Amino acid sequence: MKPQNYQNHRKFYPLHHFVLLPILFFLEILGIYKVFKDSENELIWILFSVLIFLILFFSIMVRQHYALGLQNRIVRLEFKQRYFEIYGERSDETEGKLKFSQIAALRFAYDDEFKILLEKTLKENLSGDEIKKSIKNWRGDYHRI
Template sequence: MEQNFKNHTRLVPGFHFVLGILIIVGLLGASIGIFHAMNTTKLNLHNAVLILILFLIVALLFWYSRSFAIKAQDRAIRAEENLRYFSLTGKLLPAELRMGQIIALRFAPNDEFLNLVDKAVAEKLSVKEIKMAIKNWRADYHRV
């Protein structure tokens, strides 16, 4: 399938939906388990608290595994786009560009890239505005 503005986001159903929902259900179930265990023995309460702690750990791992991968990917994109801009102009990307703008600019082909960089800086374009201004989408199939 050809990538464009409408379909360029990447969701991995097993990670984003199945695992995410299972973690939320587990957190809710563990929380309910603590309330039920409050009326029984200390051992039951202890076990319920441990289960909740485990689900909190899993939720944090879920969140940080994604955010660390995205941060590393963003750094790579910034380096790639800086190199591309340098190879086309002999200069580094303008310092006024925000990270989100640089990430959006990666979808612009070389013939649109320089004008779009200038426009993004001059008009302080949003990520969505940059992506919508691209006429010939340059796909990125190597995202995390």
Template sequence: MPTPQTLKNHARFNPLFHFAIIPLLFLNLVFSIYITIHRWPAYQHTHLWWIVMAIVFFLMAGDARGSALKTQNRIIRLEERLRLATLLPPDDRAHINELTTPQLIALRFASDAELPALAHTTLTQRLEPKAIKQAIVNWRPDNERV
């Protein structure tokens, strides 16, 4: 049985991306530079093109990862706004849109019981995401985040 998610272990790695794709792309870049340096007189333009393409592959991987994270953040923002709309008292409900995306992402870990008080504190004291996560007593895991 996996250990329950907490503040200390909630960060996630995508094994395929972090431990396979990125290291292989890095090795490809290093190899391209090595070959260019050691075989410079022959096929100068081809070797330089390999370096450019190795950099492009890195940028493509980073952009794909960034797009996936932006999409996840937008979905979390929507889910948490809907959740807050059902759990907050009317006075605080009017201020849901004042919460930033990073604050909403941090609030997703709060249980339904403690969310109204924590959201009110976040709205009045402008808590940072790290402070929000540290204030959570009953952690609500998000095991779907990559």
């Protein structure tokens, strides 16, 4: 596995992103096309298009909703744990001052940079993207959903 960094840290699920979704998009376009070209079976093609749209919509939303919700909780828990290990105290007050995007970005920094970037973020209110771009020694997250 190649080292993770800012340019390659996003993750795709090939079966979902490159097979299922393109097929569903194709079928949706086909159904809409047939609604206008096959007037004899127009109602069938409308129902087909609605059904494919619903499958497409739910396949995107359900997968993302559960995975991202769980991942967000784990990222927050990881932040609390790292903060406690580094500072020896609870992170409640500090965590309350940060947006989730900032907490999520800090997970890519090793402990020495984590401390520096956390302090800088609290002082300058860096965005998550600015935090990621500031990381010199990227700590890959290879277990993301």
